Amino acid sequence: LEVKEVINLLQCKNQKGLQHLMDNYSAALNGVIIRIVGSQLVAEEILQNTFLKVWNNIDSYDNTKGTLYTWMHRIARNAALDKARTKGFNMHEKTVGLDDSVYKTGTETDLANMDIQKLLGSLDEKYKIVLDHIYLLGYSQSETAEKLCIPLGTVKTRLRYAVNELKELVKNDKKLFMGLFAVLILLSIALWN
Amino acid sequence: MELIEIRESGMLELYAAGELSGREMAVVEEHILKFPVLSEDLVTIGNALESYARLF
Numbered sequence: 001l002e003v004k005e006v007i008n009l010l011q012c013k014n015q016k017g018l019q020h021l022m023d024n025y026s027a028a029l030n031g032v033i034i035r036i037v038g039s040q041l042v043a044e045e046i047l048q049n050t051f052l053k054v055w056n057n058i059d060s061y062d063n064t065k066g067t068l069y070t071w072m073h074r075i076a077r078n079a080a081l082d083k084a085r086t087k088g089f090n091m092h093e094k095t096v097g098l099d100d101s102v103y104k105t106g107t108e109t110d111l112a113n114m115d116i117q118k119l120l121g122s123l124d125e126k127y128k129i130v131l132d133h134i135y136l137l138g139y140s141q142s143e144t145a146e147k148l149c150i151p152l153g154t155v156k157t158r159l160r161y162a163v164n165e166l167k168e169l170v171k172n173d174k175k176l177f178m179g180l181f182a183v184l185i186l187l188s189i190a191l192w193n
Numbered sequence: 194m195e196l197i198e199i200r201e202s203g204m205l206e207l208y209a210a211g212e213l214s215g216r217e218m219a220v221v222e223e224h225i226l227k228f229p230v231l232s233e234d235l236v237t238i239g240n241a242l243e244s245y246a247r248l249f
Contacts, residue, residue: 028246064225064232066209067239073246074211120248135210135242136249156203163206166241173244 003068010058018055025069029076036080036138046083050076081138123165130155131162199224200234209238 001009001020009017029050034043053075054061061071120128129148133139134155145152199205199221207213208221225231 028243028249031249032246064229065222066232066235067243069243069246070209070211070235070239073242077211131245134207134212135245141207141212156207159210160201160203160206163209163238163241166245167237170241170244 007058007061007063007068010055013055018051021051021054021072025072028069029072032073032136032138033076033080035136036077037084042083043080046076046079050079053079077138084138120169123162123169127158127162127165130158131166134159194224196228196230199228199231205231205234206238209235209242 006017006020009020026047030043030047033046033050034040037043037046050072054072061068065071130144130150133144133147134141139147141152141155145155148155150158194202204213204217204221208218213221221231225235
C-alpha cells in the first residue's frame with residue numbers, strides 16, 4: 001500500500017489502514033519509545049495510544065509539514081517523554097541503550113536496511129551520536145549539548161550533517177537496488193532467449 | 194529568514210526529528226507557507242530518518 005492510500009483508508013475510518021500502520025510501523029516506533037521509557041510493557045501501552053491518536057486525529061495530519069512517519073514519530077516521542085517525566089525517573093539513566101539487544105534480528109531486517117547499516121559505518125561517530133541522542137533517545141538539543149560537552153550550535157550542525165549523510169545513503173541504496181533489479185531483468189531476458 | 198538560511202539553520206532536521214518547541218515549530222511552519230519547496234525538503238529528511246529508525 002502507498003502511504004497516500006493508507007491515509008485515505010484512515011480518513012474513511014477503514015480498519016485496514018490501522019492494521020497497515022501496526023504491521024509496518026510498530027517496530028520502528030517501538031524502538032524509539034522503549035529507549036525513552038526503558039520498559040517494554042510501558043512502551044507497548046504508548047505504542048497502542050500512538051496508533052489510537054493517529055486513528056482519531058488523522059484529519060489533522062498535514063502532508064506539507066512532513067511525512068506520515070515524521071508525524072507519528074513526533075506523537076510517539078512526545079507521549080514517551082511525557083510518560084517518562086510523570087514517572088519521575090531519570091529517563092536517560094534508565095533508557096535501553098543502543099546495544100545489540102534491541103537491534104532487530106537478521107530475519108526482520110530487510111536487505112535494503114542491511115546495506116544502509118553497512119554504509120552507516122562510514123558516518124563519523126561524532127555525528128551519529130548526536131543523531132542517536134536526539135532522534136532515538138529523546139534528548140532535547142540542550143540535553144544533548146550538555147551530555148556530549150559540545151555547544152548548542154554544534155548540536156544543530158552535527159545533526160544536520162548526519163541527516164545529510166543519511167539522505168545520501170538512502171539515495172545510493174535505492175540506486176543500488178534499482179541497479180540489481182535491472183541486472184536481474186537483463187539476466188532473465190538473456191536466459192529466456 | 195530567507196530560504197537558504199532556514200535550510201542551513203538545522204531547524205528542518207530538528208523539526209522532522211520532533212525536537213522543536215511549539216514556538217520554534219511555528220517558525221518552521223511559517224516558512225513552509227512562505228517557501229512551499231520546504232515541504233519537499235521535509236519529505237527527504239523524513240524518509241532518511243525513517244530509514245534510520247527502521248535499522249533498530
